[in-house]
Amino acid sequence: MDNGKNIIEIRGLKKSYDDGTIKALNGLNLEVKEGEFVSIMGPSGSGKSTLLNMIGALDIADEGTIEVAGIDLMKTSQLNEFRSKEIGFVFQMHNLIPNLSVLENVEIPMYETDLSSKQMKDRAMELLKAVGLEDRADQIPTKLSGGQRQRVAIARALVNRPSIILADEPTGSLDSQTGDVILKLLRDLHEKENVTLVMITHEPYVGNMAERIVNVLDGKIQN
Amino acid sequence: MSYLKLILKNPFRNKTRGALAIVGIAIGIMVIVALGMVTGGLKQSTTSTLKAGAAEINVMQTGSGNFGSGRINETRVADIQSISGVKETAGLLKATNTSTSGSSVSTGSTGTSTGTGTTSAGSGGSGSFGGFSVTGMDPSKLNLAGIENVTGSLYSSTSENEVIIGKTASTDLNKSVGDTINLFGKDFTITGVYETGSFMTDGGVFMSLTTLQNLTSNNNTVSTIAVKINEDANTTEVSKSIETAYPNELSTTTAEAMAGRMNSALSTIDAASWAISLLAIIIGGVGVINTMIMSVFERTREIGVLKAVGWKERRILGMILGESVVLTIIAAVVGTIIAVVGVVTLLAFSFGGTIQPSFAPEIFLEAFVVAFAVGIIGGLYPAYRASRLSPTEALRYE
Numbered sequence: 001m002d003n004g005k006n007i008i009e010i011r012g013l014k015k016s017y018d019d020g021t022i023k024a025l026n027g028l029n030l031e032v033k034e035g036e037f038v039s040i041m042g043p044s045g046s047g048k049s050t051l052l053n054m055i056g057a058l059d060i061a062d063e064g065t066i067e068v069a070g071i072d073l074m075k076t077s078q079l080n081e082f083r084s085k086e087i088g089f090v091f092q093m094h095n096l097i098p099n100l101s102v103l104e105n106v107e108i109p110m111y112e113t114d115l116s117s118k119q120m121k122d123r124a125m126e127l128l129k130a131v132g133l134e135d136r137a138d139q140i141p142t143k144l145s146g147g148q149r150q151r152v153a154i155a156r157a158l159v160n161r162p163s164i165i166l167a168d169e170p171t172g173s174l175d176s177q178t179g180d181v182i183l184k185l186l187r188d189l190h191e192k193e194n195v196t197l198v199m200i201t202h203e204p205y206v207g208n209m210a211e212r213i214v215n216v217l218d219g220k221i222q223n
Numbered sequence: 224m225s226y227l228k229l230i231l232k233n234p235f236r237n238k239t240r241g242a243l244a245i246v247g248i249a250i251g252i253m254v255i256v257a258l259g260m261v262t263g264g265l266k267q268s269t270t271s272t273l274k275a276g277a278a279e280i281n282v283m284q285t286g287s288g289n290f291g292s293g294r295i296n297e298t299r300v301a302d303i304q305s306i307s308g309v310k311e312t313a314g315l316l317k318a319t320n321t322s323t324s325g326s327s328v329s330t331g332s333t334g335t336s337t338g339t340g341t342t343s344a345g346s347g348g349s350g351s352f353g354g355f356s357v358t359g360m361d362p363s364k365l366n367l368a369g370i371e372n373v374t375g376s377l378y379s380s381t382s383e384n385e386v387i388i389g390k391t392a393s394t395d396l397n398k399s400v401g402d403t404i405n406l407f408g409k410d411f412t413i414t415g416v417y418e419t420g421s422f423m424t425d426g427g428v429f430m431s432l433t434t435l436q437n438l439t440s441n442n443n444t445v446s447t448i449a450v451k452i453n454e455d456a457n458t459t460e461v462s463k464s465i466e467t468a469y470p471n472e473l474s475t476t477t478a479e480a481m482a483g484r485m486n487s488a489l490s491t492i493d494a495a496s497w498a499i500s501l502l503a504i505i506i507g508g509v510g511v512i513n514t515m516i517m518s519v520f521e522r523t524r525e526i527g528v529l530k531a532v533g534w535k536e537r538r539i540l541g542m543i544l545g546e547s548v549v550l551t552i553i554a555a556v557v558g559t560i561i562a563v564v565g566v567v568t569l570l571a572f573s574f575g576g577t578i579q580p581s582f583a584p585e586i587f588l589e590a591f592v593v594a595f596a597v598g599i600i601g602g603l604y605p606a607y608r609a610s611r612l613s614p615t616e617a618l619r620y621e
Contacts, residue, residue, distance in 0.1 A: 058531060058614040084533020091618070095528045099236045100229075109532035117225055156532070 007163060007196050008032035008055060013064035015050055015219075024050040025061065026219035034163075037190050037197040039210035047219040048200045049168060055198060056087045056166045069163045084112045088157030088195075090186070092169040094149045096141040096156075102128065103137040106155045113160065127155035130192075131185060147178035151185060158189060165190065167199040171206055183209055226538075230545035237521075240514055245554040247510035248597060251503030252558030253565070256590045258496035260566045263581025266489055267420070278313070278367040278449035278478070279458050282465060285474045297443045299473065306464050308456030313364035314445030316435050320355045320406050355392070356427030357406055359435025365417075367449040369424060375400035375415030383434050386411045389425035390418040404428070407438045422578050450475075504597055507554070511601030515547050519609045526609050527617025540610040547602025548595060555594035559587060 008030060015025040024047045032038050042048050053059040055068055057079040066073045069086040076082060088109075096105045106124035115123065128134045131151040133144075141149050150170060157165055167186065171179030183206060190197040201207050215222040234241045282303060287293025300314040360368060362377040370387075378385035386406070388398060393416050396404070403410045411430065419425055436442050452461050462475040519526070529539060566580045 053615050056531065058618070080530070080533050080535045082533075083531060087531075087533075089528075089531045091528075095524060095618070097525055097528070099232065104229075108529065111226055111538065112533050112535065160533070 005034045006031045007034040007036075007069055008198070009065070009067045010054075011065045013051075013054060013061050013066055015047075015054065015059070015061050023219055025054070025064075027064070028216075028220055030214065030221055032196060032198060035194050035196055037187065037209075037211045038199070039207035039213045040198065040200045040216055041202060041204070041207045041213055042216035042222075043202070046216045048216050050219075051216060052166050052168055052198065052200055055164070056089060057082050080112070084109065084160060086163045088160065088162040088165045090150070090153050090157045090165060090167040090170045092172040094141075094146075094153040094173075096149055096152055098140065098142055101138050101140055102133060102144070102152050105141065105152055106159055109156060109160050123159055124155070127159050128152075130158075130189065131155045145178075146174050147181055150174060150178075150182050154182070154185060154189065158193060158195070161193070162195060164196040164198060167197065169200055169202070171201070171203075179206070226542070227545075230542055231549055233518075233542070234546045234550050237518070240517065241550060244510050244514040244550050245557060248507035248551050248554030248594060249558035249561065251500065251507040251597075252555045252590050252594055253562040254496075254503045255500045255593060256559050256562035256586060257566050258492075258499065259586035259589065260562065260580040260582070261570070261578070262489060262492050262496060263583050263586055264422075264570070264579050265492070267579070267581055278451050280450040280452065280462050280465070280478070281476050282448040282450060282473050283446070283476070285471055287474075293446060294441070294444050295446070295448060295473065297445050299469070300445065300448050302468075303448055303450060303465055306461065306468060308452050308461040308464065309450055310453045310456075311364070311367065311451040313361055313367045313449045314432060315368065315447050315449060316359040316432055316439070316441055316444065317446045318357045318359075318407075318435060318439045318441075320357050356423070357386075357435060358427060358429045359432040360429055361432055362429075364449070365429065367451055368429070369419040369421065370417045370429070371419075373415035373417045375413075378414055378429075378431055380431055381433065382431050383437075384409070384411050385414045386428040386430040387415040387417050388413050388428045390416055391422060391425040392427055395426075406430075409438065500593075504593060507551075508597045508601045511547055511550060511597060512604060514550065515543060515602050515605035516608070518546070519543060519605045522609075523612065523617050523620035526612050527614050527620065530612070530614035531618065536610040540606045543606035543609050544599060544602040547606070548598035551594040551598035551601070552591070555591050558594075559590055 010028060010030040013025050013028040013030075014023070016023045026047075028047070028051065030051070040048050040051060050059065054061055054066055054073070057068070057073050061074065064074075068082075071082055071086070073079070073082070097108065100108070103121065103124050106127055107120045110120045110123065113120075125134060125137060128137055131154055133148060133151055133155070136144060136148065141152065144152065150173075154170075157167075165186070170186065171182055174182060186197060186199070187209060189195070197210075199206075199210065207213050234244075282295070282299075284293025284295050295314075297314055300312050303309055304312045358368070361380055363380070365373075365377070373387055375387070378387060386404065388396075388404070393399060393413075398404055398413055400413055400415060402413050404413060405411070406428070411428075413428075417425070417429070432445070436444065450461070450465070452458060458477050458479060462477055465473060465475050526539060563580075570578050570580055
């Protein structure tokens with residue numbers, strides 16, 4: 001792990017909605033080292049999710065600079081390609097496609113790559129094995145428990161070997177026991193795959209599992 | 224899983240909605256194919272009739288209204304032969320047999336007919352369009368009625384118990400060479416089977432002119448006279464010469480004029496079928512748009528996920544358009560199958576098999592092109608909308 005190099009560099013990031021009425025980010029600065037596990041915490045409406053969306057290039061800032069994995073997100077027009085190669089998302093509600101099998105759900109991010117169907121399948125099976133669901137590959141998500149679905153979502157997030165995993169309340173819809181399993185899995189994969197992990201949570205217990213906690217309030221970093 | 228497989232799988236996530244969209248489009252496609260097959264069949268028959276009718280001019284009694292119902296003195300057959308430009312003439316007597324097995328009789332006076340004067344149709348009976356037509360004609364002049372090839376042999380001009388039968392009538396009545404057929408209460412031996420391509424001509428029988436005249440008490444009388452002109456002669460001029468020579472007695476119809484009338488009628492049918500098809504396509508198209516918009520609405524969050532994992536706009540656009548086309552192509556297959564089965568069954572039972580449906584490839588090609596176009600047009604707006612969704616808004620969608 002190279003702890004000296006920043007994979008995320010944000011300077012003076014601003015984002016507002018409703019013609020400037022709502023200031024979601026208000027000159028936010030943040031640096032995250034490559035391979036780091038960072039928890040972003042803060043009250044509801046503090047700007048956590050907006051920050052995560054900016055890092056994942058799901059939204060564009062109004063002002064400031066944001067460089068992720070060496071790419072200036074304020075300048076590049078290849079945001080889809082950036083997301084496909086560098087980012088893996090894990091959502092609170094897992095967001096799996098209900099009519100596709102577990103295996104097919106994990107394959108979805110690889111459609112924008114040059115991999116053959118067999119290569120896609122092999123890679124998806126590798127990840128399903130890593131999350132302990134290789135025997136559920138042909139089932140549809142509705143047949144799985146909440147924890148199993150989130151494990152599928154984690155496999156999907158990792159399938160393109162991203163530099164960064166962005167997890168938005170990954171245990172928010174799970175009971176504490178299942179949540180622990182998911183957190184342990186995320187932490188293990190973060191270490192094993194040497195992937196940077198940025199996780200939003202509002203639970204101190206969950207946040208404390210990270211190497212560093214970043215508190216956000218009123219669109220700015222507090223610590 | 225391939226992208227194509229995903230596109231094939233997605234339209235059936237909501238099976239009821241997918242099936243209803245397919246039904247809507249399938250009805251439109253069915254109308255296009257069914258009307259195409261019927262009008263195509265009529266066109267083919269008309270073309271065959273005109274090609275088959277070697278006679279360029281048909282002469283009938285003035286005021287008789289249609290072929291077969293008038294009466295002309297047989298001596299006019301030879302008289303017209305002497306008119307300048309006329310190469311060959313043949314008298315035809317037409318009658319309608321109301322039963323092919325019984326003894327009931329009707330003469331040509333009850334018949335109605337179109338075509339080149341080779342057949343007629345009357346009331347009741349089987350084996351032809353509205354009746355079983357019987358034509359009396361000299362066997363050496365059958366080419367003027369469009370009969371070129373006969374399987375078996377011809378009847379002789381003096382034969383009192385021989386006929387040749389059209390292919391359609393032969394099939395419908397299950398009669399072939401050597402079989403006996405009862406006409407006007409008398410048994411006739413079938414000596415040959417002919418095929419002209421005209422559904423009306425092929426739905427009847429031909430026998431010796433003298434024999435039919437005797438059977439129907441129409442001695443020395445014919446219904447129409449078929450006239451073939453010299454190669455260098457002008458059809459219109461010869462027609463006028465005939466009418467001028469026998470004013471208030473004989474009228475003429477040229478094959479050219481008849482073709483014009485038939486084409487005009489078929490053009491009207493064509494226009495009507497296109498109007499009906501267009502209406503069906505619009506209704507089906509609206510159904511597709513509705514289905515795809517609903518599908519996009521329901522999958523808003525899912526589309527957000529696809530964007531989050533890096534799918535490009537054009538891939539999402541292609542997926543939704545592809546799903547739309549899948550629906551309409553399946554509808555085209557379903558509509559085509561229903562149309563083929565329906566038209567074949569309907570024509571076989573309703574018209575005694577006299578109208579043969581057309582299976583021209585362009586009819587089916589047209590249906591699939593229309594289905595594809597409806598799929599693209601119907602899917603365009605929903606696909607565009609899906610591809611332009613903001614990922615953050617899509618992921619927040621409840």
